[in-house]
Amino acid sequence: MAAERIPGRVWIIWAIGVFAYAVAVFHRQSLGVAGIEAGLRLGVGATGLSMLAMLQLLVYAGMQIPVGMLVDRLGSKRMLLIGAGVMACGQLVFAVSGGLLDAIAGRILVGCGDAMTFISVIRLVNVWFPERRNPLIVQLTGLLGQLGAVASAVPLIQGLHHYGWTPTFLTAAAVGGLSLALVAVLLRDARPAEAAExxxxxxxxxxxxxxxxxxxxxxxxxxxxxxxxxxxxxxxxxxxxxxxxxxxxxxxxxxxxxxxxxxxxxxxxxxxxxxxxxxxxxxxxxxxxxxxxxxxxxxxxxxxxxxxxxxxxxxxxxxxxxxxxxxxxxxxxxxxxxxxxxxxxxxxxxxxxxxxxxxxxxxxxxxxxxxxxxxxxxxxxxxxxxxxxxxxxxxxxxxxxxxxxxxxxxxxxxxxxxxxxxxxxx
Incomplete structure (x- = not known):
């Protein structure tokens, strides 16, 4: 129907949000493909690596409600910018980490920034798309975001084998910087009148x-x-x-x-x-x-x-x-x-x-x-x-x-x- 025609700029806004979410998934999954190298570099066994992963997920889950309240107050664009910056900093810390405490700090930052991303993108979908299209667009958002998991596998493994730990994760941090730049330049955040409350x-x-x-x-x-x-x-x-x-x-x-x-x-x-x-x-x-x-x-x-x-x-x-x-x-x-x-x-x-x-x-x-x-x-x-x-x-x-x-x-x-x-x- 003509009433449900979606302007091209809305698709561009959504695409930038999806890219930011895919980058967040890329950061989230990066530890999984670097487990062996992380154990050797940090001098920890399976328990230490499990602790890294669990701390990252705990931070992600624990921040969902506070982040949701901030998204309602600040809007999606600001939160995506903060999230991308925090994740890039987390990967930067992880890239230069030489011990378990440094690595923990890096993964906590990644979990923190990751927590800000998906909620912000879902809010963009809710604001910009018609109600009848919303369930399909949300599903497509989740689907395309998983491309970040695909990107975190082969490229990171190849990077670790050919270039080593620090250059690989510095590159991952740079990907976060790219996401931040695209959100800053291209994303537009609509704040409905009710959001003033x-x-x-x-x-x-x-x-x-x-x-x-x-x-x-x-x-x-x-x-x-x-x-x-x-x-x-x-x-x-x-x-x-x-x-x-x-x-x-x-x-x-x-x-x-x-x-x-x-x-x-x-x-x-x-x-x-x-x-x-x-x-x-x-x-x-x-x-x-x-x-x-x-x-x-x-x-x-x-x-x-x-x-x-x-x-x-x-x-x-x-x-x-x-x-x-x-x-x-x-x-x-x-x-x-x-x-x-x-x-x-x-x-x-x-x-x-x-x-x-x-x-x-x-x-x-x-x-x-x-x-x-x-x-x-x-x-x-x-x-x-x-x-x-x-x-x-x-x-x-x-x-x-x-x-x-x-x-x-x-x-x-x-x-x-x-x-x-x-x-x-x-």
Whole structure:
């Protein structure tokens, strides 16, 4: 429709925001491909490297709500500039670090700047794009942002092997500087009139749609994220007896299918907004069913069943993005940032919890073997059950709120003076 035609400058603004997000993902993933070199340079083992990664994620998750409030007050452009600068400084510190404390400082800065980026880009989408297009654009934002993860793999590995630690991470810091420059020159931040009001955390938290989004993100993201970030590869190799190359193909397939699934689910969510919670429950239920089939299979699961698991897990990331659409739908523009922060923080808190509990369960069961992995991955069931219950709970609250608002609007129309002219029937 003509009313939904999007000007070219809006696409340019969005493209700059997506580039900033892809660079943030590039910084976030850079430690993962430098693990061996980091251990040798810093003189630490697996525990020290795990601490680096966990501190970065903890900072990211812990800053979601404060950053959301700042985005609502300062706008997306300022926060993207600050985030890009902080991440570039973090990579600079990491490049010259010679000990664990220096490296920790660098990764904390990276996590801090990373936390400012995605929320800011989501706010840009909410401000500039029509409501019906919003779910699809959010999915495309997440999809294209993952190109940063691709860029952090081969180029960084090649750089470390050919040029060494410091030149490689100085180059990474320079990429952050490029992102900062593009945002400063090309990005335009629209601040709606409502944004003049101070965003209130309490009001955003009290909104049922915000908590519906938070539980959506937590229950759908955690399984695939834990699988991709840490436990999928050892589960497939040590637990299921696959060759490393086969396990790598399955993990790569999961990522690619997730990129394909995102736009499809975003389109459906935009076309059928009243069925979004059903989509979420389907994602949760299918994930639980696929894991149940794998974990209860007598002996090691056949490759075809593991492929089915990967296909199902591919819907987790796109399913979690529906949580941000709930936050947008039920909150005014003045508090979109803080509502998005609540949703994102809930999802990453659930992911870190699942990662930690799987590790604890593995240690309690001896650490290796199919039986140990079965018990370890069973810790996901409470997350799915609690998430599904809370999605149903807050879906009901959100629907009752909408019904009450509709009744109040009808009552106001009925009691209006009949002689007063009405500018529009809507």
């Amino acid at each position: 101070r965003p209130r955390l309490r009001e955003a938290w009290a909104e049922p749609g915000t908590r519906l989004g938070m539980w959506t993100h937590a229950a759908t993201q955690s399984s695939s994220a834990a699988f991709l970030l840490l436990w999928g590869y050892p589960f497939l190799v040590e637990g299921q007896g696959l060759r490393p190359a086969t396990a790598g193909v399955l993990l790569t397939t999961l990522t690619i299918l997730g990129m394909v699934c995102g736009p499809v689910l975003g389109y459906l969510a935009g076309r059928h907004p009243f069925h979004r919670s059903r989509m979420v429950l389907i994602v949760i239920g299918s994930t639980a069913m696929a894991w149940t089939a794998v974990l209860l299979w007598p002996g090691q699961a056949p490759l075809w069943l593991l492929a089915v698991l990967v296909v199902v897990l591919a819907g987790n990331g796109p399913g979690s993005m529906i949580g941000f659409d709930f936050a947008r739908t039920f909150n005014p523009s003045a508090r979109i940032g803080v509502a998005t922060g609540i949703v994102n923080g809930g999802g990453f808190t659930a992911t870190m919890s699942v990662i930690a509990f799987i590790g604890i369960a593995l240690d309690l069961r001896g650490g290796v073997g199919l039986d140990a992995y079965r018990w370890a991955f069973a810790v996901q069931y409470p997350v799915w059950i609690l998430g599904a219950v809370q999605v149903l709970r807050y879906r009901g609250k959100a629907r009752r709120l909408i019904a009450k608002l509709s009744e109040d609007l009808e009552e106001a129309r009925d009691t209006a003076e009949p002689s007063r002219p009405c500018a529009s029937p809507t």
